[in-house]
Amino acid sequence: MLKFQRMALNALAMALVFTAGTGVSANCWWTAYEPDVPKCLKR
Amino acid sequence: MISSVSNCIAKYIGTILNSSPDEIEVYVYGSQIIVGAIVKVVAILSLAWVLNTLNTTLILFITFASFRCFGGGAHLNSYARCLIFGITVIVGLGTLTQIDFSRITITLLFILIFIAAVYTGLKWVPGDTEKKQITDNKIRLRQKQKYFLVLIVWFLAVIFLMLLNLDNYALAIVLGCMGSILLITPAGYQLLLGIDKLATEKGGEIYDA
Secondary structure, eight states: OHHHHHHHHHHHHHHHHHHHHHHHSSSOOSSSBOOOOOHHHHO | OHHHHHHHHHHHHHHHHTOOHHHHHHHHHHHHHHHHHHHHHHHHHHHHHHTTOHHHHHHHHHHHHHHHHHHBOOOBSSHHHHHHHHHHHHHHHHHHTTSOOOHHHHHHHHHHHHHHHHHHHHHTOSBOOSSSOOOOHHHHHHHHHHHHHHHHHHHHHHHHHHHTTOHHHHHHHHHHHHHHHHTTSHHHHHHHHHHHHHHHHHHOSOOOO
């Protein structure tokens, strides 16, 4: 069960990192609000 | 609220996976985008469903999102404002598609929006913001190419829908394009700046939803 939870969270973390990557790319999310980009992604 | 939920998600993942503070910051940013988008989609589609305009609003929304993705444009300073503005524009235009306009009116609007979209594409795409500035000319050119690709697909889709006599759907994608390109033009930036100023004057400081 714990192994499955870790796998699921790893997948979720990867999805979040991917989304964050698209957030700083030239493409724009279609919403009219941009959250502040974290410093580590500005580097 | 969006920030709190995102922080909770990120901290939970970070604790279990022993992530570094930098990684947790990235999780927070990613969660803010996803949670914010989900809340907005659910709000828009629920309201459209209640108003019995779900089909046309969905098509309008997809069109709006496609142009916005590559064209960029103005942004608001807080999520709450974005949510209210987004719902008002998308659902408002979606409701407008229920009016039975004549074929000539839709065709004229289509031609007008097409010319405006080409001009906007050549002159202002990609519309960047303070938080995200696109200075590299190669990237700017690539964004323009993607925008024009979307415009070609949009153009063919409008003609296809009109040939099938689906005028309400044709109007929906024409209005979706109109809403999106408005936010790329200087007028769109002025409009959102005005909304931000007005909201700050009336509501005080900027806070998250």
